[in-house]
Amino acid sequence: MVKSGKVTMSDVAQLAGVSPMTVSNVINDRVRVNEDTRARVLAAIRESGYQINPSARNLRSGRSGVIGLAIPQIGNPYFGMFAALVIEEARRHGYHVAIEQTGALAAGEAAAIAQSRRLELDGLLLSAVEIESLVPPVSVQSYPIVLLGEQDPAGRFDHVTVANEAGTAAATEHLIDQGCSRIAVVTGGDLDRLTMITRRYNGYRSALEDRGLRPDPELRFTLDDLSWEGARSTGHWIADSDLGIDGVVAFSDTVAMGVMRGLRDRGVSVPDDMRLIGFDNVPESAIFIPSLSTVSPDHRWKAAKAVDLIVSRIADPTIPPRQFTAPFEIIRRESTA
Amino acid sequence: MVKSGKVTMSDVAQLAGVSPMTVSNVINDRVRVNEDTRARVLAAIRESGYQINPSARNLRSGRSGVIGLAIPQIGNPYFGMFAALVIEEARRHGYHVAIEQTGALAAGEAAAIAQSRRLELDGLLLSAVEIESLVPPVSVQSYPIVLLGEQDPAGRFDHVTVANEAGTAAATEHLIDQGCSRIAVVTGGDLDRLTMITRRYNGYRSALEDRGLRPDPELRFTLDDLSWEGARSTGHWIADSDLGIDGVVAFSDTVAMGVMRGLRDRGVSVPDDMRLIGFDNVPESAIFIPSLSTVSPDHRWKAAKAVDLIVSRIADPTIPPRQFTAPFEIIRRESTA
DNA sequence: TTGTATGCGTTATCAA
């Protein structure tokens, strides 16, 4: 067993007494190779500790077998869980996933990512926050892109999304069904652009209106910081406000848990004093105390669909953009009991 | 703006009226290039939508600028948090990080990973669970490896670890200081080999002995499943046992949170009926209700050190293996109040 | 300061 490092295909070929091409054929089993030869080659590969050089292979073949998954924060429970599913689904199609952390970026950073790539990607699953600004630089890419979560206003990309409006509407109605009438909403950032957050806010609003409740601007709380600590502070504001709030719709489970913590800091009890519902059904939400009611999109479905889309588009870049929305259900847990 | 895709350096060169080599020099700014020429080249790059071909560059240069980070579960809060730190630290050194999910693998799978790489890596940060079985196949790798968390019994690799024994000992002593005398421990897997988990168990044991408490085998609970649900079940067992347990040391925060949930399912209150402490100080532990006391290793220090090690070893593979242990502190929160 | 020649390790093509 040679110490490896720079064993090339030619070395293996020499060792096995065949041509490099035959080694290549064995490795990729492209054509029928004599059983004897194949065995000799395999033995030589083992003996030499040969490992294929991906760069050379990619350069020659034009494909890398790698798809990128760009997400804002790898440490976020939602993205972590989703990444694991994408990895699994991609493996079924023979693809490897390279995870990219974008950090909820704006245009300039997107461009940087696009240019500074050190990885050869066959395609990219892009879970972006700021699609509008992201699209121009991103369209220069040389590989297909599938958008996750957000939608491209111009409709130029495949995308898989979740039922943002319907999901939040159902969540809001669930609170109403549980007897809430002063329902606050926790959003993030501004609502001028039609982002995921805006869609979720719209779902909340329309559910209130459908059920004859008047959306009250005072009941809208905006996160100035998407971290858990930011959400916790929002919980403090809600607790300290004197608005008779008896229910809260948060735009994500992560935020919901932070808000719960903030409420708890102020001695507000969930669900006794106030009910609360999130969005995503991250694994943590079942474990949290109290466990968190939430909108649960079918994440596996979403991951599988995203991978299907990118794989098919890699195969044929000319097909027109396709769009899918993952099914969801409301999970009732202690936080809205 | 050409639609890109297969614009090569030669195309850019032609467009700018220079040689390919000059384009290369501008891109990598290796030698001094005339300001005029540089401007022309940059314009040509923008105009053509040129993007460097990483495969060709890597093939030629022998380096990819990418280090791998192999972790068992990307969805696990600890690994997610740690990955984010590694990405940051690597960027400082001009490296890109490719995250690899190994799934708490055994030898065969490790070999598979080693062989089936589709990424060209300059080095690998390996956060392994099963080091002993992992090492043989992994040593065939053609790039440097730094071990995280676990240690190589044979001492052949650089590694960065945390104070597993001292940390858990301090955690156990904290419980004793808080008045606990029947302290259970939650471990995972068998304790025959000197894994991270065994070290943490040893810390618990030695702290008990140091403080004149007898380690009771009945108070050791073993997870049969590292998931949150597994930990939750363990919480049920602890609650249902009639052993007078008044404190619990869990080998990780994730497990601790699952156990808390299990205790809560049975109406056991933390910290009133039972105190509980974890290990890792993941972001979730500050938010959890009750917030979780824990052993907090300096994760940023650990990430920075790991990146330092791999970068220096890439530069000079001949230096002897080095080993570091991250400092830690005990974080006191509600769960042991 | 810029250009020319050459080869990195692999695979597509075609010939034997």
Place this chain on the structure above:
DNA sequence: TTGATAACGCATACAA
């Protein structure tokens, strides 16, 4: 069934 040849796109070494 196997092998010879060329080429993928870039950067190193050296020459101009």
